[in-house]
Amino acid sequence: MPLAVLILGAAALCAPTLRAQGTAAPVATATAKPKAAKPHAAPDAAASATPVKTFGNKNAPITMEVFSDYQCPSCANFYEQTLKPLLGPDGYVAAGKVYLVHRDFPLEMHPYSAIAARWANAAAKIGRFQDVDAALWDNQGSWSADGNIEKFVAAALSPADFKRVQALLKPCSAVAPKSKADRSAPAADLGCSVDPYIVQDIGLGYSVPVQATPTFVIIYKGQKYPASSGFVTYPILKQFFDSLLSQ
Numbered sequence: 001m002p003l004a005v006l007i008l009g010a011a012a013l014c015a016p017t018l019r020a021q022g023t024a025a026p027v028a029t030a031t032a033k034p035k036a037a038k039p040h041a042a043p044d045a046a047a048s049a050t051p052v053k054t055f056g057n058k059n060a061p062i063t064m065e066v067f068s069d070y071q072c073p074s075c076a077n078f079y080e081q082t083l084k085p086l087l088g089p090d091g092y093v094a095a096g097k098v099y100l101v102h103r104d105f106p107l108e109m110h111p112y113s114a115i116a117a118r119w120a121n122a123a124a125k126i127g128r129f130q131d132v133d134a135a136l137w138d139n140q141g142s143w144s145a146d147g148n149i150e151k152f153v154a155a156a157l158s159p160a161d162f163k164r165v166q167a168l169l170k171p172c173s174a175v176a177p178k179s180k181a182d183r184s185a186p187a188a189d190l191g192c193s194v195d196p197y198i199v200q201d202i203g204l205g206y207s208v209p210v211q212a213t214p215t216f217v218i219i220y221k222g223q224k225y226p227a228s229s230g231f232v233t234y235p236i237l238k239q240f241f242d243s244l245l246s247q
Helices: 073-087 113-125 129-138 140-146 150-156 159-169 195-207 234-245
Strands: 062-068 098-104 215-220
Touching: 062 073, 062 195, 062 234, 073 098, 073 129, 073 140, 073 234, 098 113, 098 195, 113 129, 113 150, 113 159, 113 195, 129 140, 129 150, 140 150, 150 159, 215 234
Parallel strands: 062 098
Antiparallel strands: 062 215
8 A cells, every 4th residue: 555545644744934044154263372282182083974863774675764853843743653663672673674764854944953953963973863863852842942952962972972962063153054945055064064964964855855844755675665744653654564575
């Protein structure tokens, strides 16, 4: 059965709105006079690392790419009700049947979504994406009210890992890249090591095209199925996966 027939509650999607976003001005960095007696600190290798925002075995027969906005209530509901069981000990990711890929698609309508994506990508650079991803979804109702994302990221990481994530985001300007309703390229802070990966995900979303979040694309044995948007329960999604695996 086509998955589109099984989608429920699509009216609750988060859809982009036409609202221009400014481009961040370059951040000037003062050059301090070096002290001869103090050695330079070794740079964290994570700054040049590629964020890994995936779950499971990449050789699994089914790949599912989910384009999400961390501040989108429908995306949080999809995570809590569908993706959590998929990722659980009895789910199809643990069973090696599904490879789950997270894609960032922050919308202009949500003031903190792109900042949340930055935190998630920074955590992904040090191999702690899954912890921060869960913390952002589980606490969306709290940090969406005031933008205090840092509090929940800190709680999800060890003090040492939190400091590494903080250091990665320190050069980033206040304006983070977001998707745009007119599909134009989002602005990225060239000094922010995570922004290019968010922009890359947005570009992939444009090509789908993602019209609202959450949107997911399923690939089985090289065949890419049409993108689906909206809420689908885990039992229904599992039923669709079973139909693919039985082919």
